[in-house]
Amino acid sequence: MKYESVIGLEVHVELKTKTKIFCGCSTEFGAEPNTHVCPICLGLPGVLPVLNKEVLHFAIKAGLALHCDILPFSKFDRKNYYYPDLPKNFQTSQFDLPICKGGYVDIEVNGEARRIHLTRIHMEEDAGKLVHSGATIDTSDSTCVDYNRTGVPLLEIVGEPELRSGEEARAYLEKLRAVLQYLGVSDCRLEEGSMRCDANISVRPVGSTTLGTKTEIKNINSFSGVQKGIEYEAVRQAQILDEGGTIQQATRGWEEAKGITVLQRIKEGDSDYRYFPEPDLIPIEVAPAYIEEVRGELPEMPDARRKRFMEELGLPEYDANLLTLEKQTADYFEAVVRDGADAKTASNWMLGEFAKKLNEEGLRADQAPVQPDRLAELLGLIAKGTISGKIAKTVLPEMWSSGKTAAAVVKEKGLVQITDTGALEEIVKKIIAANPQSVADYRAGKKKAIGFLVGQIMKETKGRANPGAVNELLTKNLQ
Amino acid sequence: MEPLTIHGLHDKLVKGELSAVELTKKFLAHKDAVEPRIQAFLSDNRQFALEAAAAVDKKISAGENIADLAGIPGAIKDNICIKGQQATCASKMLEHFKSPYNAAIIDKLMAADYVSLGKTNMDEFAMGSSTENSAFQITHNPWHADYVPGGSSGGSAAAVAANECVWALGSDTGGSIRQPAAYCGVVGIKPTYGLVSRYGLIAFASSLDQIGSFTHDVEDCAIVLNTITGHDVKDSTSIPQEPKDYKKSLVNDVMGMKIGIPKEFFGEGLDEACRKSLEEAMETYKQLGAEIVSVSMPHIKYGIAAYYIIAPAEASSNLARYDGVGFGLRVEGKDIVDMYQKTRSQGFGPEVRRRILLGTYVLSSGYYDAYYLRAMKVRTLIKQDYDEALKQCDILLTPTAPDTAFKIGQNDDNPLAMYLGDVCTVTLNLAGLPGISIPCGYKNGLPVGMQLIGKALDEETLLRAAYTFEQHRTDLRRPSPMGEVEL
Numbered sequence: 001m002k003y004e005s006v007i008g009l010e011v012h013v014e015l016k017t018k019t020k021i022f023c024g025c026s027t028e029f030g031a032e033p034n035t036h037v038c039p040i041c042l043g044l045p046g047v048l049p050v051l052n053k054e055v056l057h058f059a060i061k062a063g064l065a066l067h068c069d070i071l072p073f074s075k076f077d078r079k080n081y082y083y084p085d086l087p088k089n090f091q092t093s094q095f096d097l098p099i100c101k102g103g104y105v106d107i108e109v110n111g112e113a114r115r116i117h118l119t120r121i122h123m124e125e126d127a128g129k130l131v132h133s134g135a136t137i138d139t140s141d142s143t144c145v146d147y148n149r150t151g152v153p154l155l156e157i158v159g160e161p162e163l164r165s166g167e168e169a170r171a172y173l174e175k176l177r178a179v180l181q182y183l184g185v186s187d188c189r190l191e192e193g194s195m196r197c198d199a200n201i202s203v204r205p206v207g208s209t210t211l212g213t214k215t216e217i218k219n220i221n222s223f224s225g226v227q228k229g230i231e232y233e234a235v236r237q238a239q240i241l242d243e244g245g246t247i248q249q250a251t252r253g254w255e256e257a258k259g260i261t262v263l264q265r266i267k268e269g270d271s272d273y274r275y276f277p278e279p280d281l282i283p284i285e286v287a288p289a290y291i292e293e294v295r296g297e298l299p300e301m302p303d304a305r306r307k308r309f310m311e312e313l314g315l316p317e318y319d320a321n322l323l324t325l326e327k328q329t330a331d332y333f334e335a336v337v338r339d340g341a342d343a344k345t346a347s348n349w350m351l352g353e354f355a356k357k358l359n360e361e362g363l364r365a366d367q368a369p370v371q372p373d374r375l376a377e378l379l380g381l382i383a384k385g386t387i388s389g390k391i392a393k394t395v396l397p398e399m400w401s402s403g404k405t406a407a408a409v410v411k412e413k414g415l416v417q418i419t420d421t422g423a424l425e426e427i428v429k430k431i432i433a434a435n436p437q438s439v440a441d442y443r444a445g446k447k448k449a450i451g452f453l454v455g456q457i458m459k460e461t462k463g464r465a466n467p468g469a470v471n472e473l474l475t476k477n478l479q
Numbered sequence: 480m481e482p483l484t485i486h487g488l489h490d491k492l493v494k495g496e497l498s499a500v501e502l503t504k505k506f507l508a509h510k511d512a513v514e515p516r517i518q519a520f521l522s523d524n525r526q527f528a529l530e531a532a533a534a535v536d537k538k539i540s541a542g543e544n545i546a547d548l549a550g551i552p553g554a555i556k557d558n559i560c561i562k563g564q565q566a567t568c569a570s571k572m573l574e575h576f577k578s579p580y581n582a583a584i585i586d587k588l589m590a591a592d593y594v595s596l597g598k599t600n601m602d603e604f605a606m607g608s609s610t611e612n613s614a615f616q617i618t619h620n621p622w623h624a625d626y627v628p629g630g631s632s633g634g635s636a637a638a639v640a641a642n643e644c645v646w647a648l649g650s651d652t653g654g655s656i657r658q659p660a661a662y663c664g665v666v667g668i669k670p671t672y673g674l675v676s677r678y679g680l681i682a683f684a685s686s687l688d689q690i691g692s693f694t695h696d697v698e699d700c701a702i703v704l705n706t707i708t709g710h711d712v713k714d715s716t717s718i719p720q721e722p723k724d725y726k727k728s729l730v731n732d733v734m735g736m737k738i739g740i741p742k743e744f745f746g747e748g749l750d751e752a753c754r755k756s757l758e759e760a761m762e763t764y765k766q767l768g769a770e771i772v773s774v775s776m777p778h779i780k781y782g783i784a785a786y787y788i789i790a791p792a793e794a795s796s797n798l799a800r801y802d803g804v805g806f807g808l809r810v811e812g813k814d815i816v817d818m819y820q821k822t823r824s825q826g827f828g829p830e831v832r833r834r835i836l837l838g839t840y841v842l843s844s845g846y847y848d849a850y851y852l853r854a855m856k857v858r859t860l861i862k863q864d865y866d867e868a869l870k871q872c873d874i875l876l877t878p879t880a881p882d883t884a885f886k887i888g889q890n891d892d893n894p895l896a897m898y899l900g901d902v903c904t905v906t907l908n909l910a911g912l913p914g915i916s917i918p919c920g921y922k923n924g925l926p927v928g929m930q931l932i933g934k935a936l937d938e939e940t941l942l943r944a945a946y947t948f949e950q951h952r953t954d955l956r957r958p959s960p961m962g963e964v965e966l
Binding site: 039042043044045046047048049050051078080082084087088089090137138143145270272274275276279280281282 | 558559560566568573576578579580582677678679680681682684685686712713714715716792793795796799800802804805806807814815819839842843844847851
C-alpha cells in the first residue's frame, strides 16, 4: 500500500537572555557545574519567581516574526511531574493561555512552496542536566545533577501536523532557526542543545483522512538527523502496517550513528501533569503599544533578505536561498559586497571555497579567521586581473592560516598573473614549437586540441598566465 | 499588672531606664521558666538575641535613633527563612535544613535591629488549626495547659500570650494567625494579600499565604506592620504602594463608622457564650457612635469547601520539592521512585500527606473541572460577596472562631471537625482581605476572639476600630496566667 506521513514538530529553543527566566543567575553555557545557581533556581523552600522581562520581549519578538497572534492576556501554569533534574518537581510553563497563538512558517522544498501553521509558542523554564554513571537513571549507581541550566528560558514552538516528509521537516526547522537567529533571540544550535526538536509522526494510506497512531522521535541533534529520523520512522511504520501489524504509541530515540530509531518508552494515554495556574506569578498583560514597539524592532527576516539578494544584487534563487539560511552567512556575504566585491563572484566564493573551509573547521561565517574586507580584497585582485581565480583558490587557505592579506600572500609567493603579452608570446611560441602534433590536430579542425596547449602553457607558468591573454595569443599564433 | 508592650519598652530603652541586653535577659529568664509548660519554641536563639540587643544598646549610647521595634524580644515562626538558621516548618522533612538566605521581611527586621529569641512551633508546613501537627512537640495554651493554642501559628501565639516574648511573627493561610490569637487572647493580624512580601516564607498555599504578627495590643500591631510591610520586587504578588505609618491609625474614635454584621457568621454552630461576648462588643461599638448594620454574604457557606480544595491543590505542588534530591530528608531506596516514596512517606506527617493526596486528586485530569475550577469560581463569588458587603460598610465584625480553644487531642480522629473550625477565617484568605483578631471576652477562663475584616489595603480602618475597642474595654485586660516579666 502507498502511505503518506503526517508530521508535526515540537521545537524548544533556549533564549539568549543574559539571566535566567525567574532569577538573576547567568545563562552562560559551559560553566563549572552548579556555579550559576541561587536559592530561586535551586527551588529552595520559600523562594519565589520573578519573570525576566527580556524573556517576554524575546517571546513577543519571535511571535511577531512568525506571524502569531500575541495574546493580550496570558499566564504561567505549573506542569507537575517528578524528575531529579527539576528541583521544584514542577516546571513553570504556559498551558491554556500561551503568549503566542497561531502563526506560520513558509518553506520551499523541491520547488514547491508550503505554509506550515503553528499551534502556539509559549515560555517556560529549562530543567537541569543529569549525568548518570550508567546508561539510564535506573541502571546507574549514581546520578549527578548540574543545575546551571535550570531556569534558562525556553520557547516551545508547537507546529501543526502539516509536514509530509523528512525533507519538509528539515526545511521547516532550518527556517525556524533562520528566523530566530535573525532576531537574535536564540543561537539555535541543535548540537549544543540550544535548539531541541521532538518529531511526532504517523503514517496513513494515501487518501485516508483519519490519523494513524503516532510515535514521537526524541534525541535528534542535527538537521540531517531530523530528516533521516523521520524518513526511517515512516518506512518502519509502513512496513509494520504492510505486514498487518499495528503501531504502538511510543517515544523512540534517534540513534544518529546507526541511523535508526529505538523504543524508549511506551505511552499509555497522555501523562497527567495536573496543570494549574502558577500562583506565584501574576498574569501577563501585554499592551498593544508594547507589541507595536517590539514590531518596530524586527530586523529584516530571511525571506525578505532572500528576495532582496535576488532583486537588488541579481543573485539566482539558489544562491539567495543558501546565503540567507543562516544569518551569519548572509551578514558576511553582505559585508563582502559592501567592501567592493561583485555580488555573484562573492556568492560563488561564499558557497564554494569559503564554505568548504568553514565546513572543514566546523565554523560559522562570523567565526572565520578571514574577515569580509579581506575576502573582498582577494576577489578584487581577481577582478583586476592581478591573479586568476584558480590562483586565488590557493591564496585563500594561506590567508586563513597565516592571517595575512591577499596582496601579501600573492607578493610573497610571486603569484602575480602574467599579463605581459610580450613575455607570454615567447612561452606560447615555445609550446607551439614543442607540440607539433597538437598544432597539426588543431589546424586539421580538431579545435579541442587547443585545450591541451593551454594546459601546457599554464604548467609552464605555474598557473600564473592570464587565461584570456593565453587564448588570444594561441589563436593568433596558430593561424 | 499589664503585659510589657513594644511601645512601652521602647520608651524605657530610649530613656535609658534599662538596656536592651538586660531586657533580653529578663525575657530569656521568664521564657526558661515557662517554656517547659508551654513548649512554644523549636529553637533557642539567645546568642544572636543578646548580640543584637548589645548592638542596640551601642546605638542608644551613641545617641542614635533606634527603630520602634529595636531591641524588643520577639519570635519568628519556623516557616520563615533566616540565613544560617533552621527553618523546619515543624517537619521531619526539614529537621536539619538551614536556610542559606533571608526572607525579605527578615532583611526589614534586621534594618530595624530586631531581637528574636528563637523560632516557634507550628503545625507541620502550617497545615492545621491546633499546632498538634508539629512533628516535634505539642504547644500548650497558656490559659490552660490541657488546651491547644490554636494553629498553625500556635507557637507564636502562645509565646506572646505567655510573655515569653513581646511580639511574634506568624503566617496565615486560612486563619493560622487570627485563630491562635483568639485562642490565646492576643492581637493577631493577617494583612491584605500582597502587603507583606512572601519571599522566604516557606509556601503552603501561595495564593493564600500571608505573614502577620502577634502582639499584646493594637499599638504594637501597628509598629510591627510598619516594620514588615512594603513592596518587594522579589515577590511578584507584592503590591506596589507607598509605605504607610500605621501608628497614625491609632485613633480612639469610631463615631459614624459603619460596622457590618454578616449574619452567616452568626448562625448555628456558634457557641452561645462566644455569641454573647460578640454581642457585647457590638454594643460597645454602638455606644461609641458606630453604626451596626446587618449584611448578607450568601456564598460564605461554600468557603470551607473551596478553601480545602484550593489550599491542598497549591500545597501538593509547593511541597513536591521535598523529594530527597537536593536538600532536606532523604531516605534511601532501591531506585529513584522508591527513594521519593520512602522520603515523602517518612518525612511528612499524616495531615500533610492527607492534604497532598487531596490536592493531587483535585488537580487530576477528569477531576480538575469538578473540583479545582469550581472552587476557583466559588472563590470569585466569595470575593464579590465581600466587595458587596464592604460597599455598605467600613468593616465587618465576626467571630474569629466558632468557639474557644479545644482540648488537646479532641479532634485527633476527626480532621473534618478541625477543618470546619476554620469557617470564620478562610474566606478572608480566599478574598485576599485583611483581618485582625482581638480579645472580646472569656469563657471558662479561655479567651474569646473577635475578628474585624477590612477592605483591601485598608488596614488603617481596621486598626482604628480595634484600637478604639481596646481603649474602651479595659475590663478585658487580664494578667497572663504565666505571669508577667518583672523589670
